[in-house]
Every structure is written in C-alpha cells, then in structure tokens.
Amino acid sequence: DSGVTQTPKHLITATGQRVTLRCSPRSGDLSVYWYQQSLDQGLQFLIQYYNGEERAKGNILERFSAQQFPDLHSELNLSSLELGDSALYFCASSEQGASTDTQYFGPGTRLTVL
Amino acid sequence: QKEVEQDPGPLSVPEGAIVSLNCTYSNSAFQYFMWYRQYSRKGPELLMYTYSSGNKEDGRFTAQVDKSSKYISLFIRDSQPSDSATYLCAMSPEGSSASKIIFGSGTRLSIRP
Numbered sequence: 001d002s003g004v005t006q007t008p009k010h011l012i013t014a015t016g017q018r019v020t021l022r023c024s025p026r027s028g029d030l031s032v033y034w035y036q037q038s039l040d041q042g043l044q045f046l047i048q049y050y051n052g053e054e055r056a057k058g059n060i061l062e063r064f065s066a067q068q069f070p071d072l073h074s075e076l077n078l079s080s081l082e083l084g085d086s087a088l089y090f091c092a093s094s095e096q097g098a099s100t101d102t103q104y105f106g107p108g109t110r111l112t113v114l
Numbered sequence: 115q116k117e118v119e120q121d122p123g124p125l126s127v128p129e130g131a132i133v134s135l136n137c138t139y140s141n142s143a144f145q146y147f148m149w150y151r152q153y154s155r156k157g158p159e160l161l162m163y164t165y166s167s168g169n170k171e172d173g174r175f176t177a178q179v180d181k182s183s184k185y186i187s188l189f190i191r192d193s194q195p196s197d198s199a200t201y202l203c204a205m206s207p208e209g210s211s212a213s214k215i216i217f218g219s220g221t222r223l224s225i226r227p
Contacts, residue, residue, distance in 0.1 A: 002157065002159065004157070031212065033212060033213075041219075042202075042217055042218065042219035042220060043158070043202060043217040043219075043220075044217075045213055045215065045217075048211070048212060048213045055211065055213065056211055056212075056213030057213075058213060090157050090158070092157070094212060097211055097212055097213075098209075098210075098211060098212060099146055099206035099207075099209075099210045099211060099212045099214055099215055100146060100163075101212060102160050103160065103212060103215075104159075105157030105158050105159065106157050107155075107156055107157050108155075108156075108157050
C-alpha cells in the first residue's frame, strides 16, 4: 500500500458528462501529480500541485481542471467527456516536487466513457 | 518519434530465467533514470533509480545506463512468477521538476512457473 488513496475506483459515464476524481496524498507529502494512462499513450503527466499551488502543467486538456485543497487532497475535474477520455487516471504524491523525489502512486480510477 | 521508446512485449520467460528489459531515449539531457513496476490493476511503484551512467544492483535487480548509446536496461535474475508485471522506464533531466519525467509505455512481463 503506497499510502495514496483515490476514489472512486471505477467510474462509468456518458459522453458530455462531467466527473470528479479525488486523491488523498501520503501523510506529509506536499506535492500531488495527476497522470492519465491509456493503452496507446502510456503514462502521460497531466498536472502537478505543490502545497495548494499549481506547479506544472503537462498534456492536460482545457476540458480538464484540478485543484489542491488546504488539507492537501486534490481533485481532478473532467468535463464534456469524450470516448477518448476513457483511461486509467492515477494520482501520485511526493514530499517536495523534484524529479529525484520518489513518487508514490495511488491505485487509480478507471474511467469508462460510453 | 517518442523521447522514450520501450518495447511493449509481452515478454514470457520460464521461472528462473534472466530477464532483460530495455529502453532507448533521444534526449541527451536525461540524467536521472528510473524503473517502475506496475502490477495489474495497481499503480506504478518505483523499483530502482540511477544517476547518469553505470550500474546499480539491488537484490535480484540490476539497472544499467549507457549514456553514449542512450540505452538503459533492467536485468532480473532468478525470475519469479511474482515478477510478472508491467515494467516502465522513466527518465528526466538533472535538477528538474518531477513534471519533466518522461515515462516509457511499459513492457509486459510474464514469468511462467
């Protein structure tokens, strides 16, 4: 168990809908990352937060947004969902935000868009 | 061309065999190299990391970096069925933020009892 929790485990929804994925980092970790994993694209970095502030953006669509709250949990909001958004979404956390920090991944949320 | 290339497999070997997993990359600025293991329906977990070139050993696992060839390898000795998983390589430039880590697409490994 990595200490990172994600809810829900599975999500099935329809195109055009909006969903929220939730992540609680390991105790003491200030940095949270969101990744998308699909069969054809592999693990793609979406966005990073550090202590409540956005630190870096990757290949995140404008339909997607995230935030990190004062208690350090984070939410990823996906709107106007398309079939191609079906994927595994992972949250990871680390103590700080350097590439040399060990990132601890949660179990992921499997999103299916029908 | 992707910055990091990894053969997706699947790779199937008998128990006890030596496994070699590899990645190639194109960005010469990469200095920090990692291997993650991902079991089915789980998140990736960091297995090993190395800085720059050379070898690093941890139990049955050896990570090797050849910067001149832009090639990294993970060797698993005395492979066990519990090693069956997808292995992802990852790498980043020195001193960069974690957002600069690039992951390979993963190699699916199956160890036959």
